[in-house]
Amino acid sequence: MLEPPKVAAAVADAKVHNPSVRRRLSVMNFLNEVAADYPLAVSFASGRPAEAFFELDTWLEGIPRYFDHLASRDGRSADEVARLVGQYGRTNGLINDLVAMQLLADDGVRCRAENIVITAGCQEALALCVQALCVQPGDVVLTRNPTYIGITGVATLADVDLVALDEGAGSVAEAIGRAARTLAAQGRRARALYLIPSFDNPTGATLSQTERLAILDVCQRYRIVVLEDNPYGMFRYEGEAAPSMATLDQHGVVVYLGTYSKTLCPAVRIGCAVVPETLFGDAGASRALLDDLGMRKSFVTVNSSQLNQALVGGVLLAEQCSLERLVAPARHHYRIHRDHLLGRLAAEFPNGCGVSWNRPEGGFFLTLELPFAFGQEQVSHCAENYQVIPLPMSFLALDGSQDRRVRMAFSNVSEAQIDAGVSRFADFVRETVAATPG
Amino acid sequence: MLEPPKVAAAVADAKVHNPSVRRRLSVMNFLNEVAADYPLAVSFASGRPAEAFFELDTWLEGIPRYFDHLASRDGRSADEVARLVGQYGRTNGLINDLVAMQLLADDGVRCRAENIVITAGCQEALALCVQALCVQPGDVVLTRNPTYIGITGVATLADVDLVALDEGAGSVAEAIGRAARTLAAQGRRARALYLIPSFDNPTGATLSQTERLAILDVCQRYRIVVLEDNPYGMFRYEGEAAPSMATLDQHGVVVYLGTYSKTLCPAVRIGCAVVPETLFGDAGASRALLDDLGMRKSFVTVNSSQLNQALVGGVLLAEQCSLERLVAPARHHYRIHRDHLLGRLAAEFPNGCGVSWNRPEGGFFLTLELPFAFGQEQVSHCAENYQVIPLPMSFLALDGSQDRRVRMAFSNVSEAQIDAGVSRFADFVRETVAATPG
Numbered sequence: 099m100l101e102p103p104k105v106a107a108a109v110a111d112a113k114v115h116n117p118s119v120r121r122r123l124s125v126m127n128f129l130n131e132v133a134a135d136y137p138l139a140v141s142f143a144s145g146r147p148a149e150a151f152f153e154l155d156t157w158l159e160g161i162p163r164y165f166d167h168l169a170s171r172d173g174r175s176a177d178e179v180a181r182l183v184g185q186y187g188r189t190n191g192l193i194n195d196l197v198a199m200q201l202l203a204d205d206g207v208r209c210r211a212e213n214i215v216i217t218a219g220c221q222e223a224l225a226l227c228v229q230a231l232c233v234q235p236g237d238v239v240l241t242r243n244p245t246y247i248g249i250t251g252v253a254t255l256a257d258v259d260l261v262a263l264d265e266g267a268g269s270v271a272e273a274i275g276r277a278a279r280t281l282a283a284q285g286r287r288a289r290a291l292y293l294i295p296s297f298d299n300p301t302g303a304t305l306s307q308t309e310r311l312a313i314l315d316v317c318q319r320y321r322i323v324v325l326e327d328n329p330y331g332m333f334r335y336e337g338e339a340a341p342s343m344a345t346l347d348q349h350g351v352v353v354y355l356g357t358y359s360k361t362l363c364p365a366v367r368i369g370c371a372v373v374p375e376t377l378f379g380d381a382g383a384s385r386a387l388l389d390d391l392g393m394r395k396s397f398v399t400v401n402s403s404q405l406n407q408a409l410v411g412g413v414l415l416a417e418q419c420s421l422e423r424l425v426a427p428a429r430h431h432y433r434i435h436r437d438h439l440l441g442r443l444a445a446e447f448p449n450g451c452g453v454s455w456n457r458p459e460g461g462f463f464l465t466l467e468l469p470f471a472f473g474q475e476q477v478s479h480c481a482e483n484y485q486v487i488p489l490p491m492s493f494l495a496l497d498g499s500q501d502r503r504v505r506m507a508f509s510n511v512s513e514a515q516i517d518a519g520v521s522r523f524a525d526f527v528r529e530t531v532a533a534t535p536g
Numbered sequence: 537m538l539e540p541p542k543v544a545a546a547v548a549d550a551k552v553h554n555p556s557v558r559r560r561l562s563v564m565n566f567l568n569e570v571a572a573d574y575p576l577a578v579s580f581a582s583g584r585p586a587e588a589f590f591e592l593d594t595w596l597e598g599i600p601r602y603f604d605h606l607a608s609r610d611g612r613s614a615d616e617v618a619r620l621v622g623q624y625g626r627t628n629g630l631i632n633d634l635v636a637m638q639l640l641a642d643d644g645v646r647c648r649a650e651n652i653v654i655t656a657g658c659q660e661a662l663a664l665c666v667q668a669l670c671v672q673p674g675d676v677v678l679t680r681n682p683t684y685i686g687i688t689g690v691a692t693l694a695d696v697d698l699v700a701l702d703e704g705a706g707s708v709a710e711a712i713g714r715a716a717r718t719l720a721a722q723g724r725r726a727r728a729l730y731l732i733p734s735f736d737n738p739t740g741a742t743l744s745q746t747e748r749l750a751i752l753d754v755c756q757r758y759r760i761v762v763l764e765d766n767p768y769g770m771f772r773y774e775g776e777a778a779p780s781m782a783t784l785d786q787h788g789v790v791v792y793l794g795t796y797s798k799t800l801c802p803a804v805r806i807g808c809a810v811v812p813e814t815l816f817g818d819a820g821a822s823r824a825l826l827d828d829l830g831m832r833k834s835f836v837t838v839n840s841s842q843l844n845q846a847l848v849g850g851v852l853l854a855e856q857c858s859l860e861r862l863v864a865p866a867r868h869h870y871r872i873h874r875d876h877l878l879g880r881l882a883a884e885f886p887n888g889c890g891v892s893w894n895r896p897e898g899g900f901f902l903t904l905e906l907p908f909a910f911g912q913e914q915v916s917h918c919a920e921n922y923q924v925i926p927l928p929m930s931f932l933a934l935d936g937s938q939d940r941r942v943r944m945a946f947s948n949v950s951e952a953q954i955d956a957g958v959s960r961f962a963d964f965v966r967e968t969v970a971a972t973p974g
Binding site: 180183364 | 801804805
């Protein structure tokens with residue numbers, strides 16, 4: 099008789115070679131459990147958008163607007179269109195033309211509707227791209243460190259190595275070049291670079307135009323596809339916007355990843371991947387990538403819900419294919435919260451006290467540097483004894499370099515929660531420093 | 537300088553070892569192109585549900601009913617609930633309790649809400665299950681032959697071998713036992729069996745209760761998880777229903793896969809996987825599988841759209857958690873169409889003329905056996921010269937055994953289309969037979 103399939107053990111043994119990787123993937127569960135155990139604690143851990151700006155009712159009511167649009171475009175009755183929308187549909191999407199206009203208006207990304215794959219949230223786009231680009235043994239994805247947990251999960255489950263850029267000694271572009279050469283010497287190959295150039299998750303950092311151009315240059319040289327993830331691009335609070343990497347791309351280096359989870363709401367579960375006209379000058383390779391993404395998608399989600407696409411389509415029609423007007427109040431709200439958090443940090447940690455932080459120009463996150471290590475044990479201790487939950491940056495790191503950092507999300511906490519949370523966290527920090535033998 | 541990544545070539549070389557497999561995955565594109573090239577041809581190729589029964593407007597209007605339900609259950613305002621539904625949510629789903637009640641009422645499947653994973657359509661459930669169960673080199677999925685293209689795609693993209701049962705010499709259960717032993721002798725392992733026990737896609741065949749029990753027995757013996765896909769279970773036109781395999785399962789053998797794509801409409805993109813209380817008696821393995829499915833899902837679609845879940849939830853509340861009333865008119869419609877197709881076939885092929893077919897007790901499909909091979913060339917010829925498109929069964933086969941069979945879908949064609957289509961196809965058959973040297 100054969101032994102019963104111990105699923106968890108089998109998975110841990112076979113696909114996830116490094117047990118610490120699986121642990122890394124489960125940290126979000128751990129965090130959710132901590133948050134559930136201490137419901138009164140202020141959580142800076144979740145990077146969710148603020149619910150106050152979700153207008154589900156209005157957006158649902160806009161669905162017939164999209165039906166009417168299709169009806170007049172295709173010479174059908176609105177009833178007939180509603181039925182077709184209810185049916186299975188084109189794998190690569192229904193609302194690609196409107197999305198192309200919105201990407202141009204809001205992100206400066208110029209693309210044809212045919213080059214867009216509409217996905218069930220941006221996470222699916224990321225998963226499809228990594229699977230399609232990394233198909234040979236030794237193909238790897240490069241990423242900054244710390245990085246978004248979503249790319250770690252995708253790479254791990256696809257059995258693709260994720261290689262952290264070593265930025266210690268210079269620019270991101272230089273680190274990419276070094277990584278590409280080191281990998282080549284090992285018979286491996288950097289196929290893709292995952293990047294959130296504007297208001298990075300988790301660090302909050304933004305790349306300058308000069309940095310973006312240098313990264314495009316080195317990626318073109320080494321034939322590394324840049325997966326530009328841009329969920330926060332419309333949430334800039336100060337400073338001049340650098341163009342998106344896709345806008346700057348002259349040579350078919352960038353696959354742009356978009357989402358409506360932050361600009362509208364996560365429940366729409368609509369994102370996209372935009373494939374450039376050529377991949378490094380090769381139009382056939384670009385077409386092949388588009389076909390491959392569609393083929394892969396057809397065996398995971400078949401097609402993205404045409405109902406959700408119709409909802410997004412209705413909003414885009416109402417807003418003349420720019421979300422600028424809709425996003426403005428949320429952006430204002432997030433800016434106020436960022437400023438409030440920065441103010442409270444400055445008040446609680448005068449002269450630093452060994453604590454420092456960055457000032458993100460936009461987005462949902464900032465990075466706090468502590469004078470001591472802050473990990474799983476500390477986050478439980480903070481939740482239990484101080485009723486505050488920051489996110490240990492080590493949870494999102496590919497090595498031990500982030501042990502003294504935490505991510506603070508200011509997107510979905512009230513000003514009162516920021517007041518209480520920062521004050522409690524400062525108590526924790528002061529008491530920990532005082533208790534540490536000098 | 538490194539060579540540019542020729543995506544298609546790289547994929548074909550690396551992941552899809554057998555080029556015929558990739559060809560198999562692309563047949564649906566081929567069929568779509570044929571259908572697009574000959575828009576006036578009657579297509580029996582698409583197994584889509586009939587659009588006349590989609591009530592998108594009504595279902596959309598029912599969403600607030602689900603909000604109210606959550607509000608009164610959780611003591612929140614309906615506004616507050618709407619915002620929470622718009623947010624990211626629990627990976628394994630929101631409406632699991634209602635789905636559990638519906639599965640019991642309509643499919644006889646008894647399960648706890650906690651054992652359900654709500655997915656972005658049933659295809660995602662299938663993909664997650666195969667990936668979670670087949671993690672060791674040599675783990676394979678068993679399936680009948682011909683089979684649903686969706687399992688072929690999932691297995692191919694997950695780099696898992698799909699092994700066709702050889703039913704020639706006896707029962708399905710015997711074929712499973714033989715396959716398990718042969719694989720074991722090769723150092724390989726059958727981990728899962730994919731099965732549509734009721735009104736199979738593509739054949740239309742249904743397994744008797746005796747056959748189901750024998751399959752459960754042999755699968756328990758060899759520790760093979762049965763992936764029971766049941767999209768057509770509610771569409772029985774005659775005869776007594778055999779219980780679903782999950783209902784008959786006493787030993788934790790069956791993961792049940794459900795979908796609302798046929799009972800409501802495909803655009804809701806909501807399906808589910810139901811994990812048994814134990815896997816072959818092991819409660820820990822069952823829990824591990826549930827966790828593993830959720831972890832994998834979180835890195836593909838994050839969570840299934842809570843908006844779509846709220847729509848399904850609203851329908852389930854309105855229907856007291858049974859879709860029986862809603863499905864009845866569609867079932868009547870499909871039965872009439874099946875009968876009409878059977879009647880036309882009998883009229884056009886009196887005494888068989890070398891053509892035979894089965895009489896499916898339900899579902900969307902029947903199998904037609906021809907006196908000559910019918911493949912890609914013949915389907916193009918039929919579309920161009922006879923304006924009719926059946927689906928060559930070879931497109932869904934894992935070997936050459938299906939070359940003389942076609943699948944006829946009667947779910948989304950009108951009676952007039954059936955009349956014209958069968959008459960034209962009969963012309964084609966008679967002319968082909970006449971032109972074949974006897």
